Amino acid sequence: MGTRHRTSILSARLSRRDLVRRGALVAAGAGLMPLLAACAREEAAAPGAPTTPQAGPSPAAGRTAAPGAQAVTLDFVVWSYSVETIQDNIKRFQEKYPGITVNLSDFSWTVYHETMVNRFQSKTPTDVAYNGEDWLPEFAAAGWVVPLENYFDWVKGYEAKTFPFAWQSMIYQGKVYGLPYYADTITFLYNEKILQDAGINSPPETWEEVTEQAKALQQRGMEFPFIAEIAQDLPNTTSAFASMVFGRGGDLFDEEGNLLLRDANSPAAQQFRWIVEARNKDKILTYVPHETDVVKAMNTGKHAFTVLFNYNLAELNNKARSPLAGQFKLALMPGETHECYGFAKFYNMTQMAVDRGPDVIDACGKFIQYFGGEVDGQYHVAKRWAVEKGLGFGQKPLMDDPDVQQTFSQWIDVDLWKQQLEKAKALRQFVWYGIWSEFFRREYVRAIAGETSVEDALESVTRKWDELKKQYGG
Amino acid sequence: MGQTTAPRGRAEPLPVERGRSYQWRLARSGVLMTLPALLVVASFTVYPFWYALNESVHLSSPILGRRFVGLDNFRNVITSPYFLDAARTTLIFGAIAVPVLVVLGVLVALLLNERFPGNTLLRAGMLLPWAIPASVVGIIWKWVFLDSWGALNAGLYSLGLIDRYISWLTTPWLARFAVIVAFTWSQLPLAAILLLAALQAIPDELYEAAAIDGASAVARFWAVTLPGIRPMLVIVTLYEILMALNIFDITYAMTGGGPGTATSLLTYYIWAETFKMLSFGNGAALAVVIALLALAFIAAIIRALPKEALLGERA
Structure with a gap:
């Protein structure tokens, strides 16, 4: 108890005040440095110009x-x-x-x-x-x-x-x-037992059927039959969207590098709208930021459908770790062509x-x-x-x-997996795709969260695509 | 001026000259002693700041190359709707989280300042959240709040308090609330410990005098405790404001900035611009803007506070 006394090392009021003030400012400055340091980087030796195999040693x-x-x-x-x-x-x-x-x-x-x-x-x-x-x-x-x-x-x-x-x-x-x-491949996975218990004999073949079956499951008390892995920082989000678009027989861009989302009737725009409406209008969809979260959520029996990297099915049906192992099945990606992202x-x-x-x-x-x-x-x-x-x-x-x-x-x-593999196709590649994909996801999640409309989001991602295409000389 | 006693065989310098010489030596040794630390601090603060400033006026891309663009990057980021959204989200986050944190910090410090069995154990144990890396904090709290299998929904449901699971992390305002809870949980120990240290420096005599004067517990808090911890409250508040501006790991691990962009803070925007969009210039410009805003903000707070708030003395 004897140590509980105020110390007065600094006697001058002004210097104490200055000390506290300057100390706070220095602390503030130091606290901000991580922000600045995050943007500091080493300069490239030859920025913008790909180095060649004959380039000098690194x-x-x-x-x-x-x-x-x-x-x-x-x-x-x-x-x-x-x-x-x-x-x-x-x-x-x-x-x-x-x-x-x-x-x-x-x-x-x-x-x-x-x-x-x-x-x-x-x-x-x-x-x-x-x-x-x-x-x-x-x-x-x-x-x-x-x-x-x-x-x-x-x-x-x-x-x-x-x-x-x-x-x-x-x-x-x-x-x-x-x-x-x-x-x-990124595939469509479902819980067969949940469908059977609801009297649904086969998985959905189109996205309209996904909605119908999900609504039927909702009537039986399941709040969100469809769960997806969606996050603005996750590349999988764009890939999964592309896979669903492929299922409809569409693509994200054509061979000339034109974004197909600009056409409201394109399969890509239709699927964009489907996802947003599934969340905000039909209220059949919920989402989590990582595939491991989806796997755990599917194992609660509260969800029937998802679109994931196919290897997650191995985890879902792993008897050692998954409570509902054995109930999960692969279905061909819904849509007219059943193609998927490979x-x-x-x-x-x-x-x-x-x-x-x-x-x-x-x-x-x-x-x-x-x-x-x-x-x-x-x-x-x-x-x-x-x-x-x-x-x-x-x-x-x-x-x-x-x-x-x-x-x-x-x-x-x-056998079904082989069928899906035969329908798998890769995405067309453009230098600016990775950057655009980051932008796309931001607008995608905003539309899903109701922060922007489908029309505004599609216009925004199209504008960005055109801007990047011009910038990167596409 | 009286003459001082001179050592044998040597002339004593005049007092003024001796004083100047002493001051100069004192100043010199002070500079020399702090120089190594100053150099270290400079290398980790001044250089990154200069570098970020330099980057902010260049178009800097690994694919497009590098060229001077003046203030274009600043215009790009400031006029972007994402900047305004992220700034608003950050301000809301800070405006709620920091006061909650400071008030809780005071309450916890007051509790820990009391004598009761297990106090020492509690003090040591409560530091645990502060010692956990922020990204792990984010994951822990994600598992608490997750909609389908989070611990909170399971607990509330099993207690019969809810009849359906709450969409904590997919409802924007609930997700913001969840992030604030996680941030507060991780930052509370440090705030409480700092305030506890300030509490323990208040002389007992002041409380005894107040008690003799018949002051109630509430009156003692306002008249003795609060003035006594005011300087530390300022420091804690400023520190937590900076933490709120700098928070990245928790939201990144917990919500990924979502749902939508509901928990995308300015730091996330810097990260995304720099490393995801490969716009190093934009990212640097954004970092400079935020750093300057924060410094201005803090300087304004310090200037606005009465000096007794900084010095802990009553007017």
């Missing part, structure tokens, strides 16, 4: 052993999914290639794009990285990633062994940039790796082929992802693999 070059030396260290960057499996795959790779050491870095999927932009801009050592079909044009145009076929003759040989939608996802300006980490996520080699010289390029080739391709007659890594995690694959031979067939049949109707 800062990463110092890590390379002298020419002719055996040991090479690769920096491999991934988004965080089953990192322990990746580490184990790396271990196996290093056992096969003792001269190559791989350092792994992983980042959350939701911030992967931004992380990689930062990483490439600041020339943080990165030799091989996961990439997505929606970011490839952007990363390639910036000169951050390089076409594999410029460096390895064996790349073209994989075209015949890869599903067309997956191959197309890895192409930019006619050149192939990667081999698949996994390839999948994509590949893939291994990219970076310009930084090229700058480090031939030993590193060679090591990257071995690494990418081991992880995404065929080694000793086996697709070791892709098969492992398929069997252990239920990830889809772009490598056609795996479809006939007995282990894959046996595993997949536990959670999906394989």
